[in-house]
Amino acid sequence: MSQHRHPGAPGRTGAVPAPPDLPEATVARLPEYLRALHQLADAGHETVSSEGLANAAGVNSAKLRKDLSHLGSYGTRGVGYDVGLLIDQIEFVLGLTQRRAVALVGVGNLGHALAGYDGFASRGFRIAALLDADPSRIGEEINGLVVRHVDELPRVAAEESISIGVIATPAPAAQAVADQLVAVGVTSILNFAPCVLSVPEGVDVRKVDLAIELQILSFHEHRKASLTALPATGGTLTPLPGGLAATDTQEAIGT
């Protein structure tokens, strides 16, 4: 079956229809496909097989075909997917056909690194405002943008049509900052502070916490170490905190 543009995908003219509703796991993989497709396009590839794209994106090819079928994209037997067309389709579904303006609140160590990162621009985002509460940071210029006081958020949001807020403040300040972002109409927030935010319905929050990723890797390291130490036959008792015990052939956590 031929690959075709999703019925909702934008043509060059006419009204822009709504993108399809997709499983959250598919949405999370689409940016990986897009990154891989851009690399293929940069390398001069016009088509790619599902196996080739799956390898480049680091996923299983059956999953990739299923994900892309949600977009109405099936590839052409013996040819594969049209790289340029698939880029258009995924960018449409992810809402990347317009460059979104981002306000970054909290311009400390992490905020500086984020503000100086060029990768956002190449992936469809424009850091449009840098805001902080510390008077000593106001007026500093980073990557051509001047840090403004967070009290200016209402004016900045209106001037720049901010659609996404990034919070890089200490955790105790994060809820108040989220409330300020919501009050000026921001409905998508990326939170780097290690805390849970409470937001009204209709506001999407995504949290990034590298410490959690490290803790998950730590769990796997712990498991690998205990499996390497496994005796040839039978299982030894491994003491768990709280006086529990598990054989090391069992799950140490979650059984």
Ligand SMILES: NC(=O)c1ccc[n+]([C@@H]2O[C@H](COP(=O)([O-])OP(=O)(O)OC[C@H]3O[C@@H](n4cnc5c(N)ncnc54)[C@H](O)[C@@H]3O)[C@@H](O)[C@H]2O)c1
């Ligand atoms: N998600 C991750 O993987 C990750 C990694 C590193 C740091 N962090 C978190 O990111 C946050 C920032 O870390 P950092 O090292 O940059 O801290 P930092 O202290 O260097 O910077 C925080 C900045 O927030 C500003 N700020 C404080 N209250 C504010 C408010 N109400 N409005 C606006 N600005 C305000 C401060 O003036 C400061 O400039 C912390 O919550 C930290 O735990 C997360």
